[in-house]
Amino acid sequence: THFALVMAFAVSATGSMLVAQTPLRTLLVGVDHRKSISLNGPWHYLVEQPPARELYDEKGNIRDNGYALNTHPNISSGPHNSEYDFSTAPTMKIPGDWNTQDPTLFHFEGVVWFQRDFQFQPTPATRTFFHVGAANYRSVVWVNGKRLCNHEGGFTPYDCDATSLLKPGNNFVVIAVDSTRHQDDIPSVNYDWFNYGGITRDVSLVTVPSEFIDDYDVHLKRGASFSAADANTVSGYVHVEGAGEGRSVTVRIPEANASTTAVTDGNGKAMFEVKVNGLQLWSPGSPKLYKVELQAGTDALTDDIGFRDIRVDGTRILLNGKAIALQGANMHAEAPIRGGRTNTDEDVKNVFSMLHQIHANFVRLAHYPHDERMVRQADREGLMVWSEIPLWQRISFSKQEVYDKAVVMLHEMIRRDRNKAAIIFWSVSNETPNNADRTRFLTALANEARHEDQTRLITSALIGPRVSEDRIMQEDPLMDALDVVGQNQYIGWYEGTAEDADRKTWILPQKPFIMSEFGAEAKFGNHGGPHDRWTEEQQVNVLQHQFAMIRKIPQMRGVTPWVLMDFRSSTRNIPKLQDGYNRKGLFSEKMEKKMSVPLVVKTYTEDPAVKP
Ligand code: GCB
Structure with missing residues (x-):
């Protein structure tokens, strides 16, 4: 059935674009429940x-x-x-x-x-x-x-x-x-x-x-525009694997006294819609989750689901109709203190304690989907999330088989997490080269994501253009396929000095932007002047000028320094300074606070670099 869905999209919307050719297999949604x-x-x-x-x-x-x-x-x-x-x-x-x-x-x-x-x-x-x-x-x-x-x-x-x-x-x-x-x-x-x-x-x-719920999508019904008064309908689908036409499916939200029954079509998919009186929307200040009970025949499943509306209006991002500014950081799935991949409750607790310390309302989970626990916690705590698939820099963009893999990964990411209100952006890539093959590939992929999920915004982190002058003009054609644009740049680290940022004028299209990466490496405990590389003082200096620059860009709605915590990377081999770690963390890999943490806190709480 999912295969049919992809193919249908290919015919109707992609035209001469790339078309996915790999069938998607059964994936159980909500396994942790x-x-x-x-x-x-x-x-x-x-x-x-x-x-x-x-x-x-x-x-x-x-x-x-x-x-x-x-x-x-x-x-x-x-x-x-x-x-x-x-x-x-x-x-x-x-x-x-x-x-x-x-x-x-x-x-x-x-x-x-x-x-x-x-x-x-x-x-x-x-x-x-x-x-x-x-x-x-x-x-x-x-x-x-x-x-x-x-x-x-x-x-x-x-x-x-x-x-x-x-x-x-x-x-x-x-x-x-x-x-x-x-x-x-x-x-x-x-x-x-x-x-x-x-x-x-x-x-x-x-x-x-033998007939069971493998996939479901339960979200706040999306209209052409958002109105708080009308935000009282939950809609979506429940897919019953192994079932044909005419099976009945029940969706219940006991706390809100809401319940409805829907019937599967020939593909085992039951579309539903249910009015919920007094529905409380999910937001960072009030991360309300409802127990949603799904039932089909002898199969039943209860998930914790939040309802919210996220959309773009001009250069603004609206959450439940209210303009928002996103402040947070990037994070790899690197387990604090013990090292290795994040996969326990303890790891998640540690990562969130750092996010709390910087007063984040947003996190970019770079550069691939993280453990499901991270997103569950974000749902419970009201932290907004950017989720990405690992299309990082140089991918074989001209190959159909690579596109097929990308589509499968995209669907696996969306299916696992589409019922989690915390995720507001699906990102299709990070820092890819601006050329025709890549733009064709990623445009098709962005459309695929949008077709699969109309309740979120599609983004990607762009790099460049490299500039020598003080005007930076972003003209990447991939932006046409995105709702929100991520911009990465490393003025003060990979190019020029921190102070160069003061003179930059950004010329950007009328879309919402996130300054999705910027920063500098600093080894925890390494001190010196504001221009001494690898020192905490220099990291502070770079971030300070970055925040000042970002503050002057009218389209900026979000800010995520690279990166919350130092992380292992086999390409970082300067002995004594890196020792196998990318040191752009605000915290060391042992969660030690660098001097940049107080600066970020002050910025996020007293003098934000981005406005709603
Ligand atoms: C980037 C990449 C990120 C790197 C970072 C760096 O632009 O997106 O994956 O780790 O820069 O530190 O160079």
Whole structure:
């Protein structure tokens, strides 16, 4: 059904544009709100050096007769051809990247095999999905020695129907994860963050009835304009996988005494609309979430959902009809203090404590979707979010297969999080080169996002134009495809001095802009004058002049310094200063406050650089 949707869009709206050609598979929405069997915990692992002949044959095709079989050699008698054994192999914690768990794997890029046993009791007339929150970058799953599925993309979830492979009692699962980078991947071979490999987010088994709710979209009904008085209707769809036409679906919001029934169409999709008297809208000051109960046949699910309206009016951004200014920071999915990928409640708590300290009402989750916990927390706390797919700088924009991957990633991101009010922007890319192939690619992708979700704004972070004069004119044609434009620039760090910012005049189209990146590196505890590189004083100086410059740009509605916290990057190799970290954080990787924090706080609370 989702496939049909993409194709329909292609015919009606893209014209000669790129058209996605990969069918989208079932993805369970709201897994964290379903009963499931967690497979988190210790998994056995074995490492394969490239070219990883247990995973790939000479032609690069995936093999199913290698480690996937999980056989045990009889070590006391020979000869034996299979020389591996998961049962006596060491374990590591899943979810977790391998780099921070095994010192010998810190720089490892390649294939690591994971295995665990689990108990299972099949129930008749149900389907059981193997759910992986994220595995970076390619992963292949076998259950009881049989291939279940493959997935590409390191930051979005996938679900595979394991029903026919599971048996009562003892079962085992093997997952091979390959973190090797390739030119035609998303991201491509080169990027400024750390290539943490492994099964980096929750893994579980989810059992549902044979007809079940896989996907739903519950949002404040969107009209041509917003009026507070009329903001009392919730609409959307519930998709029932396995169902045909005529199944009834119930949507209930008990707290508001609202309930409605809708009926599926031939694709299993039931569109609904329900009036909610006294509906309280979600906003940062009042992040109201409702328990929304969905039911279809014997399947039921309750999610926590907020309702709000976000739109653009000229150069302003309106939340529930009120103009807003966004103040916050960028953040990578880098776990504070312990390092590694963010994937626990504790990590989320730490990240939010830094966001609170700077009085943020907004965060750009760079440069890929983060753990679902982050977005749930943002929903609960009323923090607005920019969510992005990892189209970072140089991607193979001329290739259809790369476009297909991008569309799948975009849909996986949107589907996982579309019921979370906190997300106000979907970003299709970061700092891509301004050329025809890229503009065609990203314009099609932005349209795809807009078609899939009309309740959010589409953005992208642009870079350039590089200027020598004091006039900076942004004319990137990609802006035509965006509702809100992100602008990155590093005056005072990659170019010129902090003071150069004072003389710049920005000539921008009449759209809302976010100054989505700017900043300077400073090693925590390194002090000197305002022009001494790598010092906290210089970072303060750069940010100060940046804020002053931003304050003079009428279209600016948001500001996110790069970056909230120092993060690992394999391209940052200046000993003593970087030591493998990008140091543009307002906080160090141990959450130590640099001198820039008080400046940001003062700016955000007393003298904002952006106005609603
Ligand atoms: C950028 C990129 C970001 C980098 C940052 C930097 O423009 O968007 O991913 O980490 O600059 O520090 O160079």
